[in-house]
Amino acid sequence: MFMDKATRFRLEARPRIPDSLERLQELANDLFYSWDHGVRNLFARIDQSLWQKVEHNPKVFLRRVAQERLDEASQERAFLAEYRRVLSNYDAYCESEPVPEVTEYLDPDKYRVAYFCAEFGLHESFPIYSGGLGILAGDHCKAASDLGLPFVAVGLLYQQGYFIQSIDAQGHQIARYKSHTSDELPITPVMQDGTPLKVSVPFPGRMLTARVWQARIGHIRLYLLDSHTEENTAEDQELTLQLYGGDENTRIQQEMLLGIGGTRVLEALGIEPTAWHINEGHAAFQILERCRQTMGKHDLPFEAAFEAVAASTLFTTHTPVPAGHDIFPKGLVEHALSPYLEQSGLDFDQIFALGSKDGGDSFNMTSLGLRGSRFHNGVSRIHGGVASVMEGDIWPQIPAAENPMGYITNGVHVPTFLAPEWASLFDIQSPTWRSELRNPEYWSFVDQIPDYHYWSVHKALKQQMGEFVVEQLRRQHERNGTGHSVTERMTRQLVSPDKDTLIIGFARRFATYKRATLIFSDLDRLERMLTDPERPTILIFAGKAHPRDNPGQHLIKVIHDLSMRPALMGHVLLLEDYDQAMARYLVSGVDVWLNNPEYPKEASGTSGEKAALNGALNLSVLDGWWGEGYNGENGWAITPRDTRLDPEFRNLEESRDLLDLLEFEIIPLYYDRASQGYSKGWVKRSKASMKTITPRFNAQRMVMDYVERYYHPASMQGARLMANQAREARELAEWKAKVREAWSGVSMSVVGCVDAQCAYDETVELRVEVVLNGLAPEDVRIECLVTPDCTGSHDASGPDRFILEKEGEQDGRTLFSAQVPPPYPGLQTLRLRMYPYHPALTHLLEMGCMLWV
Numbered sequence: 001m002f003m004d005k006a007t008r009f010r011l012e013a014r015p016r017i018p019d020s021l022e023r024l025q026e027l028a029n030d031l032f033y034s035w036d037h038g039v040r041n042l043f044a045r046i047d048q049s050l051w052q053k054v055e056h057n058p059k060v061f062l063r064r065v066a067q068e069r070l071d072e073a074s075q076e077r078a079f080l081a082e083y084r085r086v087l088s089n090y091d092a093y094c095e096s097e098p099v100p101e102v103t104e105y106l107d108p109d110k111y112r113v114a115y116f117c118a119e120f121g122l123h124e125s126f127p128i129y130s131g132g133l134g135i136l137a138g139d140h141c142k143a144a145s146d147l148g149l150p151f152v153a154v155g156l157l158y159q160q161g162y163f164i165q166s167i168d169a170q171g172h173q174i175a176r177y178k179s180h181t182s183d184e185l186p187i188t189p190v191m192q193d194g195t196p197l198k199v200s201v202p203f204p205g206r207m208l209t210a211r212v213w214q215a216r217i218g219h220i221r222l223y224l225l226d227s228h229t230e231e232n233t234a235e236d237q238e239l240t241l242q243l244y245g246g247d248e249n250t251r252i253q254q255e256m257l258l259g260i261g262g263t264r265v266l267e268a269l270g271i272e273p274t275a276w277h278i279n280e281g282h283a284a285f286q287i288l289e290r291c292r293q294t295m296g297k298h299d300l301p302f303e304a305a306f307e308a309v310a311a312s313t314l315f316t317t318h319t320p321v322p323a324g325h326d327i328f329p330k331g332l333v334e335h336a337l338s339p340y341l342e343q344s345g346l347d348f349d350q351i352f353a354l355g356s357k358d359g360g361d362s363f364n365m366t367s368l369g370l371r372g373s374r375f376h377n378g379v380s381r382i383h384g385g386v387a388s389v390m391e392g393d394i395w396p397q398i399p400a401a402e403n404p405m406g407y408i409t410n411g412v413h414v415p416t417f418l419a420p421e422w423a424s425l426f427d428i429q430s431p432t433w434r435s436e437l438r439n440p441e442y443w444s445f446v447d448q449i450p451d452y453h454y455w456s457v458h459k460a461l462k463q464q465m466g467e468f469v470v471e472q473l474r475r476q477h478e479r480n481g482t483g484h485s486v487t488e489r490m491t492r493q494l495v496s497p498d499k500d501t502l503i504i505g506f507a508r509r510f511a512t513y514k515r516a517t518l519i520f521s522d523l524d525r526l527e528r529m530l531t532d533p534e535r536p537t538i539l540i541f542a543g544k545a546h547p548r549d550n551p552g553q554h555l556i557k558v559i560h561d562l563s564m565r566p567a568l569m570g571h572v573l574l575l576e577d578y579d580q581a582m583a584r585y586l587v588s589g590v591d592v593w594l595n596n597p598e599y600p601k602e603a604s605g606t607s608g609e610k611a612a613l614n615g616a617l618n619l620s621v622l623d624g625w626w627g628e629g630y631n632g633e634n635g636w637a638i639t640p641r642d643t644r645l646d647p648e649f650r651n652l653e654e655s656r657d658l659l660d661l662l663e664f665e666i667i668p669l670y671y672d673r674a675s676q677g678y679s680k681g682w683v684k685r686s687k688a689s690m691k692t693i694t695p696r697f698n699a700q701r702m703v704m705d706y707v708e709r710y711y712h713p714a715s716m717q718g719a720r721l722m723a724n725q726a727r728e729a730r731e732l733a734e735w736k737a738k739v740r741e742a743w744s745g746v747s748m749s750v751v752g753c754v755d756a757q758c759a760y761d762e763t764v765e766l767r768v769e770v771v772l773n774g775l776a777p778e779d780v781r782i783e784c785l786v787t788p789d790c791t792g793s794h795d796a797s798g799p800d801r802f803i804l805e806k807e808g809e810q811d812g813r814t815l816f817s818a819q820v821p822p823p824y825p826g827l828q829t830l831r832l833r834m835y836p837y838h839p840a841l842t843h844l845l846e847m848g849c850m851l852w853v
Helices: 023-028 035-047 048-053 056-064 067-075 077-095 100-103 132-147 248-268 286-298 303-312 330-344 349-357 365-371 381-390 420-429 440-448 451-480 484-491 521-532 552-562 579-587 607-613 645-672 678-691 699-745
Strands: 113-116 151-156 166-169 173-176 198-203 206-217 222-225 275-279 312-317 327-329 362-364 375-378 405-406 502-507 535-544 572-575 592-595 617-621 635-640 747-750 762-772 781-790 801-808 813-820 830-838
Touching: 023 056, 023 535, 035 048, 035 056, 035 067, 035 077, 067 077, 100 381, 113 132, 113 248, 132 151, 132 206, 132 572, 132 699, 151 248, 166 198, 166 451, 173 552, 198 248, 198 330, 206 248, 248 286, 248 327, 248 330, 248 579, 275 286, 275 699, 286 303, 286 330, 303 312, 303 552, 303 699, 312 635, 312 699, 327 330, 330 349, 330 362, 330 830, 349 365, 362 365, 375 381, 375 699, 381 405, 420 451, 440 592, 440 678, 451 572, 451 579, 451 678, 502 579, 502 645, 521 645, 535 579, 535 678, 535 747, 552 572, 579 607, 592 607, 607 617, 607 678, 617 645, 617 678, 635 645, 645 762, 747 830, 762 781, 762 801, 781 813
Parallel strands: 113 151, 113 275, 151 222, 275 312, 312 375, 375 405, 502 535, 502 592, 535 572, 592 617, 617 635
Antiparallel strands: 166 173, 198 206, 206 222, 327 362, 747 762, 762 813, 781 801, 781 830, 801 813
16 A cells, blocks of 8 residues: 655745835734734735635735736736725824823823733734733734824743634544744844844743744834743743643743843833833733842832832733632742842742732732732722722732722724724714714714614624634534534524524633523523524534633533534534634624623623624623623623522523523514514614713723823822932832831720710711821821711712821820711711821822721
């Protein structure tokens, strides 16, 4: 039997780009293409088939396109006209100035934001992301570019990135990895004095060297570190091989490279950020490196440098799920950091205490990030509250509602995820919509779009999605050897656009808390609804489970098996390898976007925002962003049950709500078409979704919130502490040390009795005596908080506060007093408390110290 054992050599015959099209290379090297449909369409027009085959990667496309196709395009008048139009738009974008709201807060000549993240999801052609965190980081960068924000981003360049998913005939997830070379990606090497820029980080027994690349994202730059360099051992070269791959030793070394190495990149480039934004604990080691640099440049002790660094730092936590927070054993941290700390002159015990949670023997990167920053936030109102409780040990004596944890709700980048068909319709209806993304009142123009026109756009997008899904399923089934008849049955609803079947989408990471199978809790009931011949419904599922998440992979298999049941075939579909390209089809084509996480574990969840941009209606648990977005008319809400109840009972009750909404509201409304061929009630609700969600939950609004609430204050506070040879940083560090030493011996008690009643126009005298244990009276603040017993008259802004002033001293105790006029009628409650106070504090309660009478 003949066996072909010949060695195969790969050869790529690359074309020469005609002079008239030479700027195609420039467009391929700017991730502006990731959100500009015009740029992507240029490449697709040259060779649609190849564009699909190279997975929408412009650089690879220009290497493999046939010479004759390029030559034909260079002679085609219509193509050249479109080429010039796209270049004109691109040049205008690149030459645009920052929006006035940005310069009002951050003068580009004085201020700069550094944004660190472990992953960036900018486009499917640049696979250095896994899911929500990466997509959010990509959208943040794009919006920063749109706004003209002085901004730089830092991450890691993964040769393989996250895994490519396939699902076999038995429903098992198969993970495979594909390596990418630098010339396939939209990056260029960072050069310094004619040579590639490299930085080094001390690792146990050696120095790890990383090469630096840059990606252009419109106005901003993303710098990426790559350990695949000749100076490193083979093992170290693989450090940046995979995103979230390897063991905890790999993870801590990646995070050292990101935090320490990334900070050294900016130093080498002469970039001096005034505000530093850390996303999750992955990059928190930058705090140590910045302290080392600050100590050296300004001759500061560690404590003063730490205060200066923390004052200009924002830490964002993106998940309440424990698996999202890196925790390392003490021994591993000591081993990994010892060479770095030895070179830096930093003390391990002091550093370990910054990451210690509850005084244990583990090192929590989130704790390091929170202690090393003075600005902190969750990513939705609900998540901010959850994070306040979850991370409350950082401020142990402070009520969770008052600790420094704030929130900014995530938003999505509209130009990336809004279908071009909607953008074209908006251009006709209201041409200035792109500059009104933060103006909710403006978006009432959506109501003026004729219903039939509105529905025709949605139906066209739905048909495009259907064709995409059919092709995906056919490829999956062909590879798995699934029979042709099965594929036909599976896709029969989608290939008949005249039926206009209701389609519900569920696409996200397959983590157990997202409860992908909740809708199947009452399978008989669901089956009746899905297969109703007069009102059929299709469920489309897509998403990846982490290769080590066996429960998540089991959910995929459960859905696969259900999709193959004869009764459900064609009504339950499971797609493999969910990425940004698939996401754009799904969020613009489905009728309903389903999200039913276990409350309150959905920090924000932005996929529903993308669907809403495109007129889809959200059916979601009131968690994450939907807790703020739902108004009763723009989708449907599932009210989460009390978290103290049994989880199985909660799942049962919430699944019943879900099926009730489907059976009694959603399906009847969708099929209430009368004579016009579509449901006017559905269109009304869809318009309500689009006009209320688009201006409130977009990335431009999100980034401007960061500018106003965090980037500007952090820049100001950092500059304040570093002024005059860092005088205030030194003083603040010394004062905090004094307070920590004295606080356990501080006490407070009431002098005499507090009046139980008074006339409405009288005052109540409050007197307390305090043992300050060496602190000065000005080192503390004493407050009386007054709240009404009748909650109906209580101001939502919180209790009324009255400051007690120093009255004198007696028997070694300091007296404080105040005359408090009752702010409310009738019964009210007075509470007295004391906490450390210094005018240089970023947040009044940042020390976490508080005493109550």
